Amino acid sequence: MNINNDQLWVKVIKKVRAWARLNSVWAVHFNSGSCNGCDIEILATLTPRYDVERFGIKLEGSPRHADVLIVTGPVTRQARERLLRTYEQMPEPKFVISVGSCSISGGVFQGCYNVGGSVDEVIPVDVYIPGCPPRPEAIIDGIIQLLTHLKDGNPRPAHPVAEKQIAEEVLA
Amino acid sequence: MNTEQNLQTADLLLAPWKKETAQPETNRLDVSIAANQLRQAVSALHNARWGYLSAITGTDLGPAAGQMEALYHFCNGAAITTLKIQLPRTDSAVLPTIEDIIPPATFFERELHEMLGFKFKAAKSNERLFIPDDWPEDVFPLRQDFSIEQAKPVEGRQAVEVPEAGRVGDSTFVVPIGPQHPALKEPGHFEFTVDGEIVTAARMRLGYAHRGIEKAAESRNWIQNLYLFERVCGICSHTHALAYSLGVEKLAQVEVSPRAQAIRELVAGLERIHSHLLWLGVAAHEAGFDTLFMYSWRDRETVMNLLEQITGNRVNYSANVLGGVKCEIGPEQAKAIKEGLNYLEPRINHYLGVVTTDTMFLNRTRGIGTISCEEAEEFGLLGPTARASGMLRDVRVEAPYGAYKQFPVSGVTETNGDLEARCVVRLKELLVTCFAIRAIIDNLPTGPLTVRVPRKIPAGETISRVEAPRGELLYYIKSNGTEHPARVHIRTPSLCNWVSVLEKAVGRQLADVPMLIAGMDPCFSCNDRLITTVDAARGRKTWSWTQLREHGIEYYKR
Numbered sequence: 220m221n222i223n224n225d226q227l228w229v230k231v232i233k234k235v236r237a238w239a240r241l242n243s244v245w246a247v248h249f250n251s252g253s254c255n256g257c258d259i260e261i262l263a264t265l266t267p268r269y270d271v272e273r274f275g276i277k278l279e280g281s282p283r284h285a286d287v288l289i290v291t292g293p294v295t296r297q298a299r300e301r302l303l304r305t306y307e308q309m310p311e312p313k314f315v316i317s318v319g320s321c322s323i324s325g326g327v328f329q330g331c332y333n334v335g336g337s338v339d340e341v342i343p344v345d346v347y348i349p350g351c352p353p354r355p356e357a358i359i360d361g362i363i364q365l366l367t368h369l370k371d372g373n374p375r376p377a378h379p380v381a382e383k384q385i386a387e388e389v390l391a
Numbered sequence: 392m393n394t395e396q397n398l399q400t401a402d403l404l405l406a407p408w409k410k411e412t413a414q415p416e417t418n419r420l421d422v423s424i425a426a427n428q429l430r431q432a433v434s435a436l437h438n439a440r441w442g443y444l445s446a447i448t449g450t451d452l453g454p455a456a457g458q459m460e461a462l463y464h465f466c467n468g469a470a471i472t473t474l475k476i477q478l479p480r481t482d483s484a485v486l487p488t489i490e491d492i493i494p495p496a497t498f499f500e501r502e503l504h505e506m507l508g509f510k511f512k513a514a515k516s517n518e519r520l521f522i523p524d525d526w527p528e529d530v531f532p533l534r535q536d537f538s539i540e541q542a543k544p545v546e547g548r549q550a551v552e553v554p555e556a557g558r559v560g561d562s563t564f565v566v567p568i569g570p571q572h573p574a575l576k577e578p579g580h581f582e583f584t585v586d587g588e589i590v591t592a593a594r595m596r597l598g599y600a601h602r603g604i605e606k607a608a609e610s611r612n613w614i615q616n617l618y619l620f621e622r623v624c625g626i627c628s629h630t631h632a633l634a635y636s637l638g639v640e641k642l643a644q645v646e647v648s649p650r651a652q653a654i655r656e657l658v659a660g661l662e663r664i665h666s667h668l669l670w671l672g673v674a675a676h677e678a679g680f681d682t683l684f685m686y687s688w689r690d691r692e693t694v695m696n697l698l699e700q701i702t703g704n705r706v707n708y709s710a711n712v713l714g715g716v717k718c719e720i721g722p723e724q725a726k727a728i729k730e731g732l733n734y735l736e737p738r739i740n741h742y743l744g745v746v747t748t749d750t751m752f753l754n755r756t757r758g759i760g761t762i763s764c765e766e767a768e769e770f771g772l773l774g775p776t777a778r779a780s781g782m783l784r785d786v787r788v789e790a791p792y793g794a795y796k797q798f799p800v801s802g803v804t805e806t807n808g809d810l811e812a813r814c815v816v817r818l819k820e821l822l823v824t825c826f827a828i829r830a831i832i833d834n835l836p837t838g839p840l841t842v843r844v845p846r847k848i849p850a851g852e853t854i855s856r857v858e859a860p861r862g863e864l865l866y867y868i869k870s871n872g873t874e875h876p877a878r879v880h881i882r883t884p885s886l887c888n889w890v891s892v893l894e895k896a897v898g899r900q901l902a903d904v905p906m907l908i909a910g911m912d913p914c915f916s917c918n919d920r921l922i923t924t925v926d927a928a929r930g931r932k933t934w935s936w937t938q939l940r941e942h943g944i945e946y947y948k949r
Binding site: 249250251280 | 523571572577578598599601606610618685686688706
C-alpha cells in the first residue's frame, strides 16, 4: 500500500504518535561500570522529592519496551558488549542519555586499563549530562531538553562516527 | 584482652613456623613464614579462634627484586597479625589454598591469582572472577611491568551470559539475571538453576564495574588518589576517602586535630544515615513494598540536603583532605543538622515499627535467609549482616579510630539472623548514629581544620580499617617515599558478604532471591574495582555457590 505523507490522516497519526511519545517516555537504565553515584541520583529523580513521573517518565525494566537509554559509567571492557546488546534490543526511535562525567570522558577513571573511555564511543548519544554525579535537577533538565528537542519536530542529532562504528559492529 | 596480649598470643601460636617477626606498628605483628607451612599457620590461628581473616594482599616487588609477596591479614580487635610469604615472580609462585579452612578466602585467592598471577595448589578452580572475558592468559594487571598493550582482547573469548538452552534437565531450568535487569541497579550476573520454584544451584559473575582503580592509584599522586578512591563507590565515598586519609596520615606521622576528626565522624554518620535509608528503600522495593521505598527515599533527602549544606555536594562530597577536612561546622550548620535529626529520629522509629509489624513485609523477611552466629563467623561476614546474626563485628567499637574514642557509638546486634533482623539492626544503628552526631555537635572540639601533609610520603606500609555502612573496610597502603603510592589494596565489605547470599539462596524460592541479595546491601562497584573475566572457550569462569556449600559441609565434618 502506498502512503502519501501529505494525506490528512497520515499527518494526524504522526501528530498523535509524537504527542504520545513526548508524554510517556519509558527509560531503561544501564550501569556500564560507574561508581553508583549517578545511579542513585537517577533513582532519586523517581522518588517523591523530584518525582520525574509527573512528566510521564517511567523507569522500565526491559530495553525492548523502552524509548530512552540512560547510561552511566565509563564503559568497562566487560560491560561494553552488554551495553551494545542492550541498545540494539531497543525499538526505534530510540534515544540515549549519558549521565555523569565518566560516561562522557572517562572522568576520574581516564587511563584505567579496563575502561573504554566514554559512552559515545560505543553508541550514539543524544544528551550529555555532566557532573560527578549530576544533581537530580540536572538529570531532569537533560531529559526535558531531549523532549523539547523532539517536540520542535527536530530529528535526532546525527552521529556519523558512532553510527558508522555501530554498523561495523553489527556487520562484524 | 588488650592489643598487646593479643599480639603475644598470636606470636606464641605461630612460634613453630615463624622465620622472622617484625612489628611495623604498635598494633601489628608481621610474621614471615614459608609457603609450604601456610596451612599449618592459618589452622593454628583459626583453631585458636584468633580473630578472622580480613584480607589477603598481594604485592609485586618488581622485576629487579624478582619477588612477590602475599600478606594474610588476620584482625582481632585492634590487633592485626600478618602472615608474610615471599615467592619468586615466576610460574613457581604457588601457594597452598586455605579455602577449605576459611571459606571466604576463595574470593581473596581468586583476586591474587587474577591480579598478580599467584597459583593455588589444590584449589578447586583457578577460574577468574574479576577480569574481563577477553583478557589474555598470563597477563596480570597488578604486576609492575604490566602495560595495556599486553592486554589486547583475545578473539573468540567473549562469554555469553544467557544459557543457550534454558532447560538443563527434565525439570530444572536456568534463570539468568543481569547484567542489565530491573532488580539490579548495578551490573552483576547471576544464574539460578530452579526446580519448579525452588533454587537448586546458583552462580554469579562479577566484574562488569571493574575499572582497575588499584592499578590507576599507582600512577596518580597522593592527593589525586584521594578523589579517585572516593569514586570507588558513590554510596560510601566518605569512608573510602577516610580510610585512605587515615592511612596516609599514619605513614606521614601527621597528627590531625580533634576537630577535624570529629567532623569526619559527623560526615560519616550522615553518610551512614543516607546509606541505610537508601538500603531500606531498595530492600522494600525488592519485596514489592514500593510505598516504603518512596517514603524512605523522601526522608533520605533530608540527609542529602545536610550533606550538601556542609560539603557542597550531594554525593562524592570530598569532605576529607589529607591532613583534615575541608568543611567547617558553624552555628548555622549545627542548627540545620539538629533540625534534620529532629525530623529523622521519629521517622526512623516509625520505620522500625513498620518493618517489625507489617504482616506483608514480615512474610518476606521473617525467618528467611537465617544465618546463625556460628555460620556468620565461619563465612567471615562483616557489618550489619554479621551483627544481625549476633556477632558484634564493628571496627568503631572493636578498634576505635579517629574521633570514635571521644564520641563512641554502641554496637547494635540482633540474634535472629534473618532478613528482618538485618532491617532492625540497620535502623537501630541509625538511632545510635543520630545520638553520636548530636554529641559531636554539642561538644565539637576546637582546633585547626587541616594540618600540612608533605607531598612525598615517607616510605613504609600501613593498614587502615574503618567501618563503612556495609561493614569493615580495609586499606593496605605502601609507600616507597615518592609522590605516588607503591601499592594500595582495598578490601571492601561486600566481597566478604557475598557468601551469605550464595549460601542461603539454595533451597529457597526464586522469589526470595532478590530480597536475599538486597539483604546484604551489595555494592558491585566496590567489589569490581579489580577486574572481571569469563571465558567461553574454557568453560564459564564463575564461582559456584554450591562449591561453597560443599566447603561448609566438609568443614563441619572435620
